[in-house]
Amino acid sequence: MSDPVIELDHVNKWFGAFHVLKDVSMRVGKGEKVVVCGPSGSGKSTVIRCINRLEEHQKGRILVDGIELTGDVRQIERIRKDVGMVFQSFNLFPHLTVLENLTLAPNWVKNAPMKEATETAMYYLERVRIPEQAQKYPGQLSGGQQQRVAIARALCMKPKVMLFDEPTSALDPEMIKEVLDVMVELAHEGMTMVCVTHEMGFARTVADQMIFMAEGQIVETAPPAEFFAAPKTERARQFLGQILGH
Amino acid sequence: MSQPAPKTPWWNDRANRAILYQVAVVGLVVLAGWYLISNTLANLAARNIATGFGFLVREAGFAIGESPIAFDPADSYAKAILVGLLNTIVVAVLGVILSTLIGTIVGVARLSGNWLVSRLATVYVETMRNIPVLLQLLFWYALITEGLPEPGDAFKPIEGVFLSNRGLKFPTPDWSGLEWLVLAALALGVILAFLLSRWARLRQAATGQTFPSIRIGLALTLALPLLCWLLIGAPTAFDRPQLDGFDFSGGHSVSPEFVALLTGLTLYTASFIAEIVRSGILAVAPGQTEAALALGLKRGQVLRLVVMPQALRVIIPPLTSQYLNLTKNSSLAVAIGYPDLVSVSNTTINQTGQAIEGVAILMAVYLIVSLAISAFMNWYDKKTALVGR
Numbered sequence: 001m002s003d004p005v006i007e008l009d010h011v012n013k014w015f016g017a018f019h020v021l022k023d024v025s026m027r028v029g030k031g032e033k034v035v036v037c038g039p040s041g042s043g044k045s046t047v048i049r050c051i052n053r054l055e056e057h058q059k060g061r062i063l064v065d066g067i068e069l070t071g072d073v074r075q076i077e078r079i080r081k082d083v084g085m086v087f088q089s090f091n092l093f094p095h096l097t098v099l100e101n102l103t104l105a106p107n108w109v110k111n112a113p114m115k116e117a118t119e120t121a122m123y124y125l126e127r128v129r130i131p132e133q134a135q136k137y138p139g140q141l142s143g144g145q146q147q148r149v150a151i152a153r154a155l156c157m158k159p160k161v162m163l164f165d166e167p168t169s170a171l172d173p174e175m176i177k178e179v180l181d182v183m184v185e186l187a188h189e190g191m192t193m194v195c196v197t198h199e200m201g202f203a204r205t206v207a208d209q210m211i212f213m214a215e216g217q218i219v220e221t222a223p224p225a226e227f228f229a230a231p232k233t234e235r236a237r238q239f240l241g242q243i244l245g246h
Numbered sequence: 247m248s249q250p251a252p253k254t255p256w257w258n259d260r261a262n263r264a265i266l267y268q269v270a271v272v273g274l275v276v277l278a279g280w281y282l283i284s285n286t287l288a289n290l291a292a293r294n295i296a297t298g299f300g301f302l303v304r305e306a307g308f309a310i311g312e313s314p315i316a317f318d319p320a321d322s323y324a325k326a327i328l329v330g331l332l333n334t335i336v337v338a339v340l341g342v343i344l345s346t347l348i349g350t351i352v353g354v355a356r357l358s359g360n361w362l363v364s365r366l367a368t369v370y371v372e373t374m375r376n377i378p379v380l381l382q383l384l385f386w387y388a389l390i391t392e393g394l395p396e397p398g399d400a401f402k403p404i405e406g407v408f409l410s411n412r413g414l415k416f417p418t419p420d421w422s423g424l425e426w427l428v429l430a431a432l433a434l435g436v437i438l439a440f441l442l443s444r445w446a447r448l449r450q451a452a453t454g455q456t457f458p459s460i461r462i463g464l465a466l467t468l469a470l471p472l473l474c475w476l477l478i479g480a481p482t483a484f485d486r487p488q489l490d491g492f493d494f495s496g497g498h499s500v501s502p503e504f505v506a507l508l509t510g511l512t513l514y515t516a517s518f519i520a521e522i523v524r525s526g527i528l529a530v531a532p533g534q535t536e537a538a539l540a541l542g543l544k545r546g547q548v549l550r551l552v553v554m555p556q557a558l559r560v561i562i563p564p565l566t567s568q569y570l571n572l573t574k575n576s577s578l579a580v581a582i583g584y585p586d587l588v589s590v591s592n593t594t595i596n597q598t599g600q601a602i603e604g605v606a607i608l609m610a611v612y613l614i615v616s617l618a619i620s621a622f623m624n625w626y627d628k629k630t631a632l633v634g635r
Contacts, residue, residue: 054536080542091537095555095630104551105541111454150537157541 004029005065005161005192006051012059013046020046021057022216028161033193035203035224038213039239044196047213048163051194052083065160081109084154088166090146092138098125098149099134102156110157117156124152128182144175148182155186162186164195198243204228212236286602301598302327308593310585312501323594330590331611337507337586338573338615344512345572346565349519356524367520374517380578382514387506387582394502397493406486406497414500415487424478431474432467439463503584507576515572519565526561527553558630566623570616577612587611 004027013021020043028034036044049055050062053069053076062069064079093101102121106112112120125131128148130141138146147167154162164183168176180202187193187206197203203210203224210227212220212235220227220236231237256262290297302324309319313329314336356367374382391411395401400410406417419425439459446459475481487497530553538548579586588608595604 052540054540077542077544080540083540085537085540087533087537089531089533091531091533093534093537093552093556095559105538105543107450107454108456108547108551109542111456113454114451117454153541 003066004063005032006194007063008047008050008060009062010060011047011050011057011062013043013050013055013057020216021050023060024213024216024218025060026211026218026221028192028194031190031192032208033187033206034195034209034211035207036194036196036211036213037198037200037203037239038219041215042213043216044213045165048085048165048194048196051161051163052080052085054085081157082160083163084157084159084161085163086147086150086154086165086167088169090138090143090150090170092146092150092153094138097135097137098130098141101138101149102153105153106156120156121152124155125149127155127185128152129178142175143171144178147171147175147179151179151182151186161192161194164193164197166196166198168197168199200228200244212239214239290602295599297600297602299603301594301600301603304598306594307597310590311583312504312585323598326590326594327587327607330585330587333585333590334573334576334579334587335615337504337511337576337579337584340508341511341515341572341576342569344508345515345519345568348512348516350523352516352520353523354527356520357527371517371520374513375521377514379510379514379575380581383506383510383578383582386510387502390502390506397489400489406484408487408489408494411502412493412499413502413505415494415497416499417484417486417497419481420483420485421478421481422483424481427478428471428474431471435467435470438470439467442466501584503579503582506582507579507584507586511572511575514575515568518568518571522561522564522568523557526557526559529560530556555630559627562623562627562630566620566627569619569623573615573619574612 006026006028008024008026011021011024012019024043024047026034026047036047038044046055050057050069051064057069065082067075067079069076069079092098093104096104099118099121102124103112103114103117106117106120107114122131122134125134128151130145130148133141133145133149138149141149151162151167167183168179171179176199180199183193183195183202184206193206195202195207207224210220210222210224211218212227212231212233214235220231220233222232227236228240231240257266303322305320306323306326307319308326310317310326310329312333314332315329317325317329352367352370355363356371358364358367390413394409394411397408397410397412400408400415402408408415419428421428440463442463443459446457450456485496487494487499490496534552534556535548538552539545543551576586577588580589580592583589591604591608595601598604
């Protein structure tokens with residue numbers, strides 16, 4: 001395997017006295033798609049929020065594209081430029097138009113001229129199939145449209161990795177598909193992706209690796225075919241029984 | 247079988263009722279107004295008091311302690327009231343600017359992760375907003391007039407500056423009439439800095455290059471007057487305050503009343519503004535900061551480009567109320583003898599006996615000033631409003 005884009009080595013984290021992450025280690029290679037699942041409170045969101053330092057880990061090492069995440073502000077900013085993130089609650093900037101949401105970071109962080117940033121933005125809006133909404137404000141869009149804008153906003157920074165933190169959990173059922181379609185397309189183009197999601201259909205289609213977490217630990221790592229057909233641990237069997245049970 | 251719809255009696259019809267209520271309300275208001283006016287006129291007639299605003303052009307006959315424009319006891323009452331209004335406006339404008347600055351700093355400090363900083367800010371807010379502002383004014387006034395030494399033993403923090411119970415005295419430049427050139431250079435610097443920031447925005451849009459327009463603008467604002475001062479030969483002559491008997495002469499002075507009023511109003515209002523700023527920043531969802539950071543924006547950029555524009559929406563309406571409060575609270579100046587609008591109007595009423603006209607002028611002036619502030623802030627609020635909800 002070539003050099004991993006993301007490498008976590010015995011990462012530990014505490015919220016006060018609560019031990020959220022216990023010795024979490026994983027490697028994500030270039031172009032690999034990893035789906036992290038597990039019951040609520042298992043620490044799966046915390047793991048991916050550590051990858052771009054929205055959360056600080058206390059023990060262990062995290063390397064992104066060969067750069068270690070430490071307290072060094074410059075390093076963190078460099079890594080964040082290369083790591084795109086999509087949130088459960090979209091987090092679009094409500095005071096800016098869709099287009100301005102997309103051009104803000106390229107213009108301020110990458111110093112792209114507005115003309116170029118706008119062209120890139122329109123390209124990605126086409127890709128997520130809502131170029132006609134460019135001049136609207138986020139509050140005027142549906143949830144599914146907002147999440148697609150959020151994906152486009154992250155892509156405008158031309159990231160090497162995309163992190164998805166339960167991107168469909170806040171959506172109405174009929175809007176989940178339009179977001180997943182965009183994510184599947186992205187996966188097929190070779191983007192490196194780490195997704196926290198309960199969309200098992202999506203996981204089956206695109207994942208190279210399933211990571212199952214419980215109580216702050218990685219319990220099981222396996223290719224999806226294996227994971228879904230014959231989970232090795234009782235904990236994973238129980239979890240799959242609950243989410244696929246009906 | 248369809249039956250004809252039952253006929254609604256006219257008094258149960260919504261539209262008719264609305265009209266009925268409005269007619270009743272207007273009728274009551276007119277009645278109350280007529281009662282007040284006729285009663286007043288009857289009483290004035292019974293006491294043989296002449297009404298009207300003719301007194302305004304008569305000679306005031308009293309001196310005013312401080313004034314932004316020249317005032318002489320021989321001037322009219324109208325001019326005396328104008329001086330009072332100007333004094334009020336000076337205190338209100340300076341108070342609004344200073345309390346906004348202090349309030350913003352304290353409000354952000356209260357959210358600081360630093361234990362000491364946030365506790366200090368909390369203590370400030372809880373002390374200042376829980377003590378009546380009138381007491382605070384009396385406190386500052388007493389502190390200045392009782393706590394500071396006599397002019398003979400005045401504090402001299404810098405050569406030529408005197409702090410005593412007669413207020414603050416400081417030297418003014420005396421550069422053979424060329425002081426205005428330096429002031430003009432300062433104004434030019436401010437204008438250039440403003441143009442520079444616009445240019446920087448356009449350049450960033452065109453090339454993507456950011457420009458430190460705030461730092462360079464600030465340097466420009468300071469460097470231009472300095473250059474101008476050097477050009478006129480770097481004069482160092484000052485009109486210095488001199489101890490002359492029991493008080494100072496020369497230089498410029500700020501009265502204890504003004505300092506006490508400005509300090510009291512500013513510190514009091516700043517504590518409320520601090521809470522408004524804090525609530526505004528907290529009202530912006532934490533996800534906004536996270537999303538902006540995840541895109542690689544620096545902390546300062548996140549605050550300036552993402553958090554503040556959204557916080558302002560929440561901050562501006564209550565901030566407007568605080569500006570209005572400060573302006574109206576400045577009428578408490580009467581308690582410590584600062585010649586503001588209320589103080590001058592009181593004197594006018596005492597001398598002329600025209601209480602109704604005096605109070606009417608007071609009310610009208612405060613109403614106009616307050617409505618002007620409201621109008622400006624509402625305009626600014628509309629500018630920062632969100633679209634699409």
